[in-house]
Amino acid sequence: MAKNITPRAENYSQWYLDVIAAGQLADHAPVKGCMVIRPTGYAIWEEIQKTLDRRFKETGHQNAYFPLLIPESFIHKEAEHVEGFSPELAVVTHAGGKKLEEPLVVRPTSETVVGHMYAQWIHSYRDLPVLINQWCNVVRWEMRTRLFLRTSEFLWQEGHTAHETEAEAEEETLRILEIYRTFMEQQMAMPVLAGLKSDTEKFPGALRTYCVEAMMQDKRALQAGTSHNLGQNFARAFDINFLDRENKRRLVHTTSWGVSTRLIGGLLMTHSDDDGLVLPPRIAPIQVVIVPIYKSQTEQSTVMEFADQVHSRLAEKLDPLKVKIDRRTDMRPADRFFHWIQQGIPLRIEVGPKDVAKGAAMVVRRDNRDKASIALEALADEVPALLERMQGELFDRAVALRAAHTHRVESYEEFKAVLAEQGGFIEAHWNGSPEVEARIKEETKATIRVVPDSEDEPGKCIVTGEPSPRRVVFAVAY
Amino acid sequence: MAKNITPRAENYSQWYLDVIAAGQLADHAPVKGCMVIRPTGYAIWEEIQKTLDRRFKETGHQNAYFPLLIPESFIHKEAEHVEGFSPELAVVTHAGGKKLEEPLVVRPTSETVVGHMYAQWIHSYRDLPVLINQWCNVVRWEMRTRLFLRTSEFLWQEGHTAHETEAEAEEETLRILEIYRTFMEQQMAMPVLAGLKSDTEKFPGALRTYCVEAMMQDKRALQAGTSHNLGQNFARAFDINFLDRENKRRLVHTTSWGVSTRLIGGLLMTHSDDDGLVLPPRIAPIQVVIVPIYKSQTEQSTVMEFADQVHSRLAEKLDPLKVKIDRRTDMRPADRFFHWIQQGIPLRIEVGPKDVAKGAAMVVRRDNRDKASIALEALADEVPALLERMQGELFDRAVALRAAHTHRVESYEEFKAVLAEQGGFIEAHWNGSPEVEARIKEETKATIRVVPDSEDEPGKCIVTGEPSPRRVVFAVAY
Numbered sequence: 001m002a003k004n005i006t007p008r009a010e011n012y013s014q015w016y017l018d019v020i021a022a023g024q025l026a027d028h029a030p031v032k033g034c035m036v037i038r039p040t041g042y043a044i045w046e047e048i049q050k051t052l053d054r055r056f057k058e059t060g061h062q063n064a065y066f067p068l069l070i071p072e073s074f075i076h077k078e079a080e081h082v083e084g085f086s087p088e089l090a091v092v093t094h095a096g097g098k099k100l101e102e103p104l105v106v107r108p109t110s111e112t113v114v115g116h117m118y119a120q121w122i123h124s125y126r127d128l129p130v131l132i133n134q135w136c137n138v139v140r141w142e143m144r145t146r147l148f149l150r151t152s153e154f155l156w157q158e159g160h161t162a163h164e165t166e167a168e169a170e171e172e173t174l175r176i177l178e179i180y181r182t183f184m185e186q187q188m189a190m191p192v193l194a195g196l197k198s199d200t201e202k203f204p205g206a207l208r209t210y211c212v213e214a215m216m217q218d219k220r221a222l223q224a225g226t227s228h229n230l231g232q233n234f235a236r237a238f239d240i241n242f243l244d245r246e247n248k249r250r251l252v253h254t255t256s257w258g259v260s261t262r263l264i265g266g267l268l269m270t271h272s273d274d275d276g277l278v279l280p281p282r283i284a285p286i287q288v289v290i291v292p293i294y295k296s297q298t299e300q301s302t303v304m305e306f307a308d309q310v311h312s313r314l315a316e317k318l319d320p321l322k323v324k325i326d327r328r329t330d331m332r333p334a335d336r337f338f339h340w341i342q343q344g345i346p347l348r349i350e351v352g353p354k355d356v357a358k359g360a361a362m363v364v365r366r367d368n369r370d371k372a373s374i375a376l377e378a379l380a381d382e383v384p385a386l387l388e389r390m391q392g393e394l395f396d397r398a399v400a401l402r403a404a405h406t407h408r409v410e411s412y413e414e415f416k417a418v419l420a421e422q423g424g425f426i427e428a429h430w431n432g433s434p435e436v437e438a439r440i441k442e443e444t445k446a447t448i449r450v451v452p453d454s455e456d457e458p459g460k461c462i463v464t465g466e467p468s469p470r471r472v473v474f475a476v477a478y
Numbered sequence: 479m480a481k482n483i484t485p486r487a488e489n490y491s492q493w494y495l496d497v498i499a500a501g502q503l504a505d506h507a508p509v510k511g512c513m514v515i516r517p518t519g520y521a522i523w524e525e526i527q528k529t530l531d532r533r534f535k536e537t538g539h540q541n542a543y544f545p546l547l548i549p550e551s552f553i554h555k556e557a558e559h560v561e562g563f564s565p566e567l568a569v570v571t572h573a574g575g576k577k578l579e580e581p582l583v584v585r586p587t588s589e590t591v592v593g594h595m596y597a598q599w600i601h602s603y604r605d606l607p608v609l610i611n612q613w614c615n616v617v618r619w620e621m622r623t624r625l626f627l628r629t630s631e632f633l634w635q636e637g638h639t640a641h642e643t644e645a646e647a648e649e650e651t652l653r654i655l656e657i658y659r660t661f662m663e664q665q666m667a668m669p670v671l672a673g674l675k676s677d678t679e680k681f682p683g684a685l686r687t688y689c690v691e692a693m694m695q696d697k698r699a700l701q702a703g704t705s706h707n708l709g710q711n712f713a714r715a716f717d718i719n720f721l722d723r724e725n726k727r728r729l730v731h732t733t734s735w736g737v738s739t740r741l742i743g744g745l746l747m748t749h750s751d752d753d754g755l756v757l758p759p760r761i762a763p764i765q766v767v768i769v770p771i772y773k774s775q776t777e778q779s780t781v782m783e784f785a786d787q788v789h790s791r792l793a794e795k796l797d798p799l800k801v802k803i804d805r806r807t808d809m810r811p812a813d814r815f816f817h818w819i820q821q822g823i824p825l826r827i828e829v830g831p832k833d834v835a836k837g838a839a840m841v842v843r844r845d846n847r848d849k850a851s852i853a854l855e856a857l858a859d860e861v862p863a864l865l866e867r868m869q870g871e872l873f874d875r876a877v878a879l880r881a882a883h884t885h886r887v888e889s890y891e892e893f894k895a896v897l898a899e900q901g902g903f904i905e906a907h908w909n910g911s912p913e914v915e916a917r918i919k920e921e922t923k924a925t926i927r928v929v930p931d932s933e934d935e936p937g938k939c940i941v942t943g944e945p946s947p948r949r950v951v952f953a954v955a956y
Binding site: 027042045057062064070087093094106113155 | 519520523535614621630
């Protein structure tokens, strides 16, 4: 057992922070609630960015950059928006040695300033759709923070689109939701439920919020991404109008959608164990680390030469930048193994004098510790296959965990008992009222995480007995 | 002539803004001095990022992310640093609905917070060097702003490294300077002078600042990038110490270096003309645009089919994402040509019924308007060659402009006369004193842009007649 990591069973929250510290993923910044993302953590973010950015561009989106500082009055132009974000704003009151005439807020999200610009750029239906995304930092002053999951500043992407019709805006909202879902399931091996948020949980200013929700190993829910159909709310607030095909002036329909560095926390809590970080191969910045082991100088040269051969074989089939040789000479092999285990590297390849003699290398999986001696000639075929198998097994394991901790209940009594005793996702009928939702949250801390996009299955609200078209998913959330 | 662009000869500043507006590169943000980088402009930034990021990683650097908000007290820990940056700070005084105990500054640059973290991460010589870069936004409250060149918020990369010895820090500083120089010359086709800054012009807190300086078409100088050897100044201020190889505690030596979205302004002013933006092929997000021309529907299908063939031929040799077909049907060909001219696309390929009949396409260069009919079979070879030739010619032209406007003067009288009549770079002897430098700036607005890394060529200071080891380069700068 890793001495620098508290076991999950002992203290889950401390385990989470220990895994981050041991893997050198992030650190607390001097300003309370803010974080520093260290190179190992940032490399994961770069992998996330690379895949998502490509998928956004393949679906016609372009990147742009909107300003960090927003006039405070902008936030007030959409009633729900100001109510939702006002308590979390960081405000610049002085700049260039003077008090500002109007305070500026550090963007908590950019719908307002984007709306202001779109009003200037959009004149005719020919200018639509506008499909823009930006990668940036945002600030939301949070009371209780936790590295990656909830920090006062975080990195994210925020997409902002404008369309001629509500149908097109809805289509865009769902297209992005599907990009998020497949990205998280296929690349991060993190299964998610996709669907609608209840009105209580929707984005301040949205018509409808869709989300993807994942189950962490402690059975709590993590909102991993959201996609909002904003209707004409921001178009109205910022007067984003256009001449339509009949030469009539109309308001556009907008959407916004985002995922953030929170995903790194979700990735960690989906796969890691009591020895530290476990990264699924497709999202791992380094997929394979080759660790040479030797005692004498003679051994060193033979072993290093063989390690280089292993590297070049793997570089034929994998991204060469994702295969690393650990060339450190001032650390014992056990310490080097430990280092790479805690960095979550999917496969470790040990090369010692005996391996060289056999013309093979010992391949060790990070997740289940399976070891196999693989001949040099077979590495280029077997290692990529092993990485893909590991990717699939990590996903299957996470799906199994979620299945084992998803419960259907038929009464509020059962709801409370299951939640208290087992936690997890609870599928229950609900009458659709915010009051019932609020009561359940007040009494159990569980919220409606998602109204799944599933077949109707009529039933009765567990609290009021009123009719319900389908079950919704409740859970205690991060 | 483009009606939406003021000619350079008439009003250079207005020309600059008109080119940006016509090319849809950027827009003024609602907050004074800030900008919105539109997709066309941001795509150029992404090209800059892609190449530089690869070169940083090839030289062992990793990306990370440090926080936006810095305790105000940090800025005060390094005497020159606070003096240099205090007048430009934006300050957050309220957050989460409350007045903060200590105001937070929005980072103008990150040496202080990086220093604070490095002090916690670095313990032994084994932890060195630390080679970290970050891509982020910074805020410096500027009085006179101009899109890209000087904005209150801008995007940049800032590298921060820590080393065991001064020699290693100096080596790093110069390695990065060389990366900047070759990037700007090879990719941006923008020739630069590389060398030292005078003490007056160096970064607040640096031991030595190196820079790359380019000449714009109006003969003014643009500081395009800087690389600072910070010595032990920030190590002392933030107590970044380590146990050295003799087990003695010592301070590290640090460097920092950056280039920003200002480069987009430099790129624009190096190559563009009175019709708008001109992009060198290697930095152009789209290198080739294929414009189909037809009148009837029969023509349309033949022409579009041929255009697709042209596209697939080019996609064999070029990045397929950099070859675009203009499929718009609601714009006249002339308007479409005009659109792509103003976006600076290096090559336009016109495909009309006559071209299809000949089995060829008309290739038009953006820079000099040269036209050539190239057979379909030859496109895959000739277009990439043409792009490379164009890249080289744009660079040569910029080098020639600089040569034509670089003057050697032997007296202060001559200095003033040449500067007033011709502008440009003036190579003159200087005694090394800040007082003389200040007097020249006061009287002529020219500053020392760079002390070139050249052979000694002793002479006499043009102002005092005192000995000077070599000429320095003066210019009026952006």
